[in-house]
Amino acid sequence: MKPVILTDIEGTTSSISFVKDVLFPYARRALPGFVRARGNEPEVRHWLDQVAMENGGMCQDAMVVETLQGWIDQDRKHTALKALQGMVWDAGYRSGDFTAPVYPDAVEALRRWDEAGHVLAVYSSGSVPAQRLLFGNSDAGDLLPLFDAFFDTAVGHKREADSYRGIARSLGREPGEVLFLSDVVEELDAARDAGMRTVLVDRREDYPQPRTGAATNGHVRVERFTDIDPAAP
């Protein structure tokens, strides 16, 4: 059976600057209005209450919004923040405020692997709805049909081996039948600990200082998807 290809998004299929300079500032700006307009909807209130509880039971939405904006500035990968960001970005994509850049080499390779019969899946800290929005509104068109499965931090955090074991189980595969692509060595370490094969995607646009030698921690390193051979041992 052909290996499953499991990919990260930020720094891997898409640029870090799109996430940091477009998506995060958009969410930061839109959050206060979003919470005022939709804060009483159960799926929004659920996450706002979770943030409030984790911060000593703060009661005003304005304080929750400030906390969330602080987390955006710190790039916290908190599940509540990621869920709310996904809902805010939905409006941005719908209104055509932005489309999502996906690196052309990633689009080319993903299309080729899909045609060759590989199962393609995504694992990102961004919520599954946010992942679907990004690939559904890419600047290369709707890439959603290429993917068979999406995973976010509901399966666990990306630096924990158990998350990757859970993903392999959900896919009905042994971890050794999954190839994980990411720009973050610690994520690759966790996937390798779980038994997955790994590739470090080390893009010059995102990482001007190449990570070579010991910095790769033994992971296969490429600068673009078109250099990845899923069949290589």
Ligand SMILES: CSCCC(=O)C(=O)COP(=O)(O)O
């Ligand atoms: C999925 S869209 C926004 C990306 C995001 O919020 C994020 O935290 C990306 O993290 P990744 O795990 O893809 O590096």
Ligand SMILES: [Mg+2]
């Ligand atoms: Mg990443």
